[in-house]
Amino acid sequence: MNNTTWPDDIFRALMDLDVIQVGYVPDAGHTKLIQTCIADNRVRAIPLTSEEEGIGLLAGAWLGGQRGALLMQGSGIGNIVNMLCMARACRLPLLMVATMRGQWGEMNPWQVPMGQTAEETLKLQDVTVYSVDRPEDVGEAVIAAGRIAFNGPAMAAVLISQRIIGSKDFK
Amino acid sequence: MTHPKQPVLDRRHVVENLLADRGELLVVAGLGASAWDITAAGDYALNFPLWGGMGSAATIGLGLALAQPERRVLVITGDGEMLMGLGSFATIAVQAPKNLAVVVLDNERYGETGMQETHTAFGTDLAGMAAAAGIAATATIRNEAELQDAVAVIRHAEGPIMHVIKVKADTLPKAVPPKDGAYLRDRFRMALLGDAAAV
Numbered sequence: 313m314n315n316t317t318w319p320d321d322i323f324r325a326l327m328d329l330d331v332i333q334v335g336y337v338p339d340a341g342h343t344k345l346i347q348t349c350i351a352d353n354r355v356r357a358i359p360l361t362s363e364e365e366g367i368g369l370l371a372g373a374w375l376g377g378q379r380g381a382l383l384m385q386g387s388g389i390g391n392i393v394n395m396l397c398m399a400r401a402c403r404l405p406l407l408m409v410a411t412m413r414g415q416w417g418e419m420n421p422w423q424v425p426m427g428q429t430a431e432e433t434l435k436l437q438d439v440t441v442y443s444v445d446r447p448e449d450v451g452e453a454v455i456a457a458g459r460i461a462f463n464g465p466a467m468a469a470v471l472i473s474q475r476i477i478g479s480k481d482f483k
Numbered sequence: 484m485t486h487p488k489q490p491v492l493d494r495r496h497v498v499e500n501l502l503a504d505r506g507e508l509l510v511v512a513g514l515g516a517s518a519w520d521i522t523a524a525g526d527y528a529l530n531f532p533l534w535g536g537m538g539s540a541a542t543i544g545l546g547l548a549l550a551q552p553e554r555r556v557l558v559i560t561g562d563g564e565m566l567m568g569l570g571s572f573a574t575i576a577v578q579a580p581k582n583l584a585v586v587v588l589d590n591e592r593y594g595e596t597g598m599q600e601t602h603t604a605f606g607t608d609l610a611g612m613a614a615a616a617g618i619a620a621t622a623t624i625r626n627e628a629e630l631q632d633a634v635a636v637i638r639h640a641e642g643p644i645m646h647v648i649k650v651k652a653d654t655l656p657k658a659v660p661p662k663d664g665a666y667l668r669d670r671f672r673m674a675l676l677g678d679a680a681a682v
Binding site: 332333356358359360361362364365366367368369370371372373374375376377378380394395397398401402403404465 | 509511531533534535536537538539540541542543544545546547548549550551554568570571573574577578664665667668671672675676680682
């Protein structure tokens with residue numbers, strides 16, 4: 313995770329997309345990006361107690377004329393499934409950027425079920441999904457997903473592979 | 484926990500008072516009876532009544548209040564809906580939007596699913612939970628005199644505000660708002676942001 317630029321690439325992409333409200337549930341993979349969002353007053357970093365809150369938050373943001381994004385861990389995708397009805401029924405823009413666990417060399421078996429089903433879960437809910445395996449593709453994928461989200465309006469997610477983030481090792 | 488005394492306030496009367504002379508007020512209502520209540524008071528473009536997404540009403544209000552800091556945002560929801568989104572008390576407290584008020588019409592029942600008692604019927608104190616989460620302006624309103632004082636606070640005092648209003652567990656005629664979310668969305672955004680905001 314050291315000496316990587318992809319978190320900065322995501323932040324630049326969010327700026328290019330005119331994102332203002334950034335809701336987040338922390339993940340180790342998003343540490344640097346969350347720090348950047350908190351430090352930069354062009355965005356409002358909003359800590360959430362659950363990813364579900366992010367769906368409401370971003371619905372309200374867009375009703376009020378602001379764009380937003382939701383930063384989350386892949387496991388959070390399981391937490392938002394019913395709440396996606398709002399973005400879907402109202403056709404609201406929803407841009408999600410998830411760092412994945414339970415996907416590649418995971419040491420915690422409790423992370424694996426959601427890690428292995430997150431992409432299909434989102435697709436079943438009509439979310440456009442870009443799964444990214446290479447760090448150099450992350451920023452571009454966020455721009456592409458943002459265009460889907462805000463030009464639709466529609467739901468779009470970027471899933472950042474555990475291969476990019478690296479897996480924890482509990483030794 | 485002990486049962487509190489029987490509520491006396493009528494929910495439609497409460498909402499009529501909350502929304503009287505509403506002007507530019509932005510209103511979000513939780514699914515079910517709260518959505519029927521705001522619609523009974525008038526189906527306005529600046530209403531956003533929910534048909535699903537239980538637990539999300541307060542956070543929709545938060546996102547809206549942050550995006551529109553010069554406009555007053557009022558979330559009206561039920562105790563069951565609020566119980567499903569308790570974490571939003573903490574999230575709202577951290578953001579502390581001055582223009583946001585959340586009102587829970589607490590009939591101590593899940594009104595749309597058979598009037599089962601909610602946790603508040605057994606003493607769970609939603610205003611206390613909001614206060615403990617860090618929302619300073621909380622209260623539980625139980626009678627007409629308290630309601631009349633509370634309306635001014637809810638409409639005009641510095642937020643974030645979270646008030647519980649204890650209401651009778653009546654099943655009232657439905658006043659049904661439009662159901663098409665895309666229509667509700669465009670109607671709301673056009674009234675708030677202008678015609679160019681239509682998708």
